[in-house]
Amino acid sequence: MAGRWRRPLLIPGIATLVALAVLIGLGTWQLERKAWKENLIATLTERLNAPPTALPPRDTWDQLDPAEMEFRRVTFPATFVPVPGAHVYTPGSPLRNDVSGPGYWVFAPARLADGSLVMVNRGFVPYGQENALGGGSLARGTINIVGVMRWPEQRGLFTPTDKPATNLWFLRDHLAIAAAKGIGPVAPFYIDQEAPQPPGGLPRPGRSWPNLPNNHLQYVLTWYGLALVLAVVFLVWARSPAVPVEHDRD
Numbered sequence: 001m002a003g004r005w006r007r008p009l010l011i012p013g014i015a016t017l018v019a020l021a022v023l024i025g026l027g028t029w030q031l032e033r034k035a036w037k038e039n040l041i042a043t044l045t046e047r048l049n050a051p052p053t054a055l056p057p058r059d060t061w062d063q064l065d066p067a068e069m070e071f072r073r074v075t076f077p078a079t080f081v082p083v084p085g086a087h088v089y090t091p092g093s094p095l096r097n098d099v100s101g102p103g104y105w106v107f108a109p110a111r112l113a114d115g116s117l118v119m120v121n122r123g124f125v126p127y128g129q130e131n132a133l134g135g136g137s138l139a140r141g142t143i144n145i146v147g148v149m150r151w152p153e154q155r156g157l158f159t160p161t162d163k164p165a166t167n168l169w170f171l172r173d174h175l176a177i178a179a180a181k182g183i184g185p186v187a188p189f190y191i192d193q194e195a196p197q198p199p200g201g202l203p204r205p206g207r208s209w210p211n212l213p214n215n216h217l218q219y220v221l222t223w224y225g226l227a228l229v230l231a232v233v234f235l236v237w238a239r240s241p242a243v244p245v246e247h248d249r250d
Contacts, residue, residue, distance in 0.1 A: 009238055012234070020227050020230060023227035024224070027219075027220050030219040030220045031216070033219075034220060040212065041212055048207070048208055052146050053073070054075065055074045056069075061188055064189065066151040066189075070149060070151055075146045076118075076144070076145055077112075077113065077144050077145075078111060079110065079141060080110050080120070081117070081183070083108065083109065083181065083183070086181065087125075087167055088169040088172055089168065090104065090124070095211060096206055096207075096208060103124050103125050104125045104203075105121050105123070105125075106125060107174055109178065109183050117185065118186060118187045118189075119187070119191070120145065121147075121150070121190055121191065123198070123203035123204040123205035124206070125202050146195040147193040147194050148192040150192055152171075153172045155173075159171055162180075174190040
């Protein structure tokens with residue numbers, strides 16, 4: 001009987017192990033992301049469904065922990081400063097059921113009774129309707145604002161450059177907006193306004209809801225499934241002869 005030839009396994013084995021490590025690593029990362037996302041959704045659900053409380057006092061602002069305070073609902077009396085609001089472009093929002101298309105958030109400063117300034121995201125304006133904003137849409141006098149505490153977004157690698165000269169921004173960074181407009185020192189957080197509704201209907205404030213997608217389980221199954229398939233394919237390939245088995249003839 002002729003000898004059974006086997007395939008060389010060293011290099012294919014190393015390549016398979018590397019690929020398995022990558023696939024398993026991706027699956028484990030998605031498993032961790034799944035736990036993180038579930039915790040985030042639970043936190044948002046708790047905070048966004050809680051009744052609003054009083055805005056923290058001015059002398060505590062520098063000690064506030066964003067991880068503990070972000071997305072907490074607050075209420076406070078304030079007067080909007082009559083300056084043009086900053087337009088921050090948004091493609092839509094996963095936290096606002098009524099914001100499903102492109103448009104702008106409108107940021108404006110509000111003055112508290114002690115003279116402190118808080119930047120407020122007054123709400124959403126659909127794309128193409130930003131010119132409808134006028135002085136009539138800004139509430140006059142002291143109003144009771146209800147909203148959610150937020151902290152500045154971090155600029156990403158692909159975030160477009162802001163254009164202060166044309167009042168166009170691409171990042172919800174109220175500190176940069178206040179500095180560019182010369183508004184003066186403002187709170188380290190801003191407020192996503194829920195109420196009251198403006199006299200002119202725009203911008204449109206609204207409640208935030210924890211509608212974040214959570215597809216990480218299917219990604220976990222995909223990466224782990226590919227790792228299993230790769231392992232089975234390699235074992236079958238490794239156990240197969242390199243050439244068909246030949247038998248001696250009598």
